[in-house]
Amino acid sequence: MVRTGSARRPAERSADTRRALVAAACDVLRTEGFAGATARAIAGRAECNQGLVFYHFGSVMNLLLAALDEVSARRRDRYEAALESVETTSELVALAIQVFSEDLDSGDAAVLVEMIAGAASTPGLGAAVKERIAPWNDFAVAALESVLGRSPILQVVDSAEVAHAVVALYLGLELLSHLDGDRAPAMALFSQARRLAPIVELLGGQLKEER
Amino acid sequence: MVRTGSARRPAERSADTRRALVAAACDVLRTEGFAGATARAIAGRAECNQGLVFYHFGSVMNLLLAALDEVSARRRDRYEAALESVETTSELVALAIQVFSEDLDSGDAAVLVEMIAGAASTPGLGAAVKERIAPWNDFAVAALESVLGRSPILQVVDSAEVAHAVVALYLGLELLSHLDGDRAPAMALFSQARRLAPIVELLGGQLKEER
DNA sequence: GTCTATACTTGGATAGAC
DNA sequence: GTCTATCCAAGTATAGAC
Numbered sequence: 001m002v003r004t005g006s007a008r009r010p011a012e013r014s015a016d017t018r019r020a021l022v023a024a025a026c027d028v029l030r031t032e033g034f035a036g037a038t039a040r041a042i043a044g045r046a047e048c049n050q051g052l053v054f055y056h057f058g059s060v061m062n063l064l065l066a067a068l069d070e071v072s073a074r075r076r077d078r079y080e081a082a083l084e085s086v087e088t089t090s091e092l093v094a095l096a097i098q099v100f101s102e103d104l105d106s107g108d109a110a111v112l113v114e115m116i117a118g119a120a121s122t123p124g125l126g127a128a129v130k131e132r133i134a135p136w137n138d139f140a141v142a143a144l145e146s147v148l149g150r151s152p153i154l155q156v157v158d159s160a161e162v163a164h165a166v167v168a169l170y171l172g173l174e175l176l177s178h179l180d181g182d183r184a185p186a187m188a189l190f191s192q193a194r195r196l197a198p199i200v201e202l203l204g205g206q207l208k209e210e211r
Numbered sequence: 212m213v214r215t216g217s218a219r220r221p222a223e224r225s226a227d228t229r230r231a232l233v234a235a236a237c238d239v240l241r242t243e244g245f246a247g248a249t250a251r252a253i254a255g256r257a258e259c260n261q262g263l264v265f266y267h268f269g270s271v272m273n274l275l276l277a278a279l280d281e282v283s284a285r286r287r288d289r290y291e292a293a294l295e296s297v298e299t300t301s302e303l304v305a306l307a308i309q310v311f312s313e314d315l316d317s318g319d320a321a322v323l324v325e326m327i328a329g330a331a332s333t334p335g336l337g338a339a340v341k342e343r344i345a346p347w348n349d350f351a352v353a354a355l356e357s358v359l360g361r362s363p364i365l366q367v368v369d370s371a372e373v374a375h376a377v378v379a380l381y382l383g384l385e386l387l388s389h390l391d392g393d394r395a396p397a398m399a400l401f402s403q404a405r406r407l408a409p410i411v412e413l414l415g416g417q418l419k420e421e422r
Numbered sequence: 423g424t425c426t427a428t429a430c431t432t433g434g435a436t437a438g439a440c
Numbered sequence: 441g442t443c444t445a446t447c448c449a450a451g452t453a454t455a456g457a458c
Contacts, residue, residue, distance in 0.1 A: 010441065013441065013442090014441060014442095017441075017442085031331065032331060032332050033245075033328060033329060033330070033331030033332035034244075034245070034246055034328065034329075034332070035245055035246040035329055035331075035332035035333075036331065036332035038432080038433060038434085039433070039434065039435085040432085040433070040434095041433095048442080048443095049442060049443055049444085050433095050434095050435095050443095051435085051436080051442075051443070051444085052441080052442065052443090053434090053435095054434080054435055054436075055441075055442080056441095058435095059434080059435085060433090060434070060435095110331075113328060113386065114328060114331070116386050116387075116389075116390050117244060117245065117324060117325060117328030117329070117386065118244060118245075118246055118328070119244070119390060120242065120243060120244030120246075120247065120321075120325070120389065121243050121244035121245070121246035121247035122246075126390055126392070129390060130390055130391065133390070156406075156407070157403060157407070158399075158403065161396070161399050161400050161403055164387070164396045164399075164400060165380065165384075165400050167383070167387065168380055168383030168384045168386070168387055169376065169379055169380050169383055170383065171382070171383035171386050171387070172378070172379030172380055172381065172382035172383030172384075172386070173376075173379045173383075175324065175327050175328065175379070175382050175383070175386075176327075176375070176378065176379055176382070178327075178331065179327050179330060179337055179340060179341055179344070180341065181337070185372070185375045188369075188372050188375075189372050189375060189376050192368060192369065192372055195367075196367070196368070199367075221423065224423065224424085225423060225424095228423075228424085249450080249451060249452085250451070250452065250453085251450080251451070251452095259424080259425095260424060260425055260426085261425095261451095261452095261453095262424080262425070262426085262453085262454080263423080263424065263425090264452095264453095265452080265453055265454075266423075266424080267423095269453095270452080270453085271451090271452075271453095
């Protein structure tokens with residue numbers, strides 16, 4: 001018989017606590033920002049003792065990086081799965097909008113932004129965050145190239161640079177939505193993008209007949 | 212005879228100190244981020260006593276807001292002056308690139324980003340920052356409308372939404388450049404935009420002959 | 423107006439009991 | 441593994457001397 005709930009085997013309890021702390025770290029980063037992400041605030045949110053932050057992660061910074069890892073891994077999986085089903089520019093735009101919306105709602109984008117903006121305050125944190133951002137950029141490049149692969153549009157724009165712009169736009173929209181406490185402007189932009197996608201498709205010579 | 216340097220009339224010394232603290236606050240926000248912008252760090256950078264932060268501004272947060280005011284006012288003046296001489300889309304893009312580059316180099320963009328990202332950690336700060344962002348958005352809208360005024364392009368995109376996207380892109384590019392310690396990707400994007408501007412001009416029916 | 427000194431608070435981190 | 445208690449450093453803010 002396997003017991004459930006809070007009374008489990010030690011190894012499981014430990015894993016539960018780690019998970020709770022990581023989840024709480026994401027939560028606090030989202031709601032209180034990097035400057036508010038203290039050991040006590042996070043442990044309080046996880047409803048566990050403050051000392052456990054240091055027992056499990058050694059330092060607050062390591063816990064925050066673990067939170068960033070968690071978010072990065074979760075999103076990469078989501079992105080890659082979604083990308084499989086995309087072939088046209090319109091579909092890519094729809095996917096991007098879907099994924100952006102999810103990240104704004106879940107707070108994953110906020111975690112990313114707070115860690116990037118907070119990186120300035122701790123030596124070495126910048127490099128660690130940078131490593132964890134790379135997959136997001138790589139995904140954007142891959143997504144663009146999988147769709148624009150043989151399109152003449154690549155003769156006029158560079159996919160790596162467009163990907164960089166898309167990531168920047170993503171981060172900036174999160175900053176503004178979070179400040180406003182209002183996702184409406186981002187959503188309005190998305191619906192414009194949705195309407196414009198077929199036009200880009202046309203310009204790129206990606207009419208359905210040509211595939 | 213007017214004395215210069217550090218020995219001046221009391222009122223001038225006071226103003227000098229305030230200016231030094233505001234400048235130091237910008238500097239620290241840029242290099243240490245919001246979380247590193249403490250009274251001691253700022254006073255140290257200004258080479259004055261820590262207690263003067265509270266004498267002149269009452270609290271660290273007020274000083275940071277004064278720094279944001281300073282940056283906002285300075286940039287608004289710069290933008291408005293530059294906007295006067297702009298008529299075509301190509302000119303607008305060139306202006307935007309010029310202004311973006313200046314803000315990345317001077318660190319004004321970093322001040323803005325750090326204050327927005329840091330706003331989450333202090334109740335009430337979000338609203339204060341939001342007020343100070345409004346002019347930036349207003350400028351972007353005015354710039355777009357002054358150029359696209361009678362262009363048919365406004366029948367397919369909304370200038371307020373495009374302006375929002377431009378501001379978001381601006382903030383996102385700052386986040387990424389700052390993390391990378393490298394403005395090259397942003398600059399590469401700018402040069403792409405410069406090449407693409409004439410195409411947009413063409414699509415928008417803004418050929419020189421038509422003016 | 424500025425400086426020194428200091429009260430008070432919060433946060434990172436560790437030791438030791440359970 | 442978790443909790444209590446505690447140390448120490450850093451931060452905000454104020455009082456009082458100059």
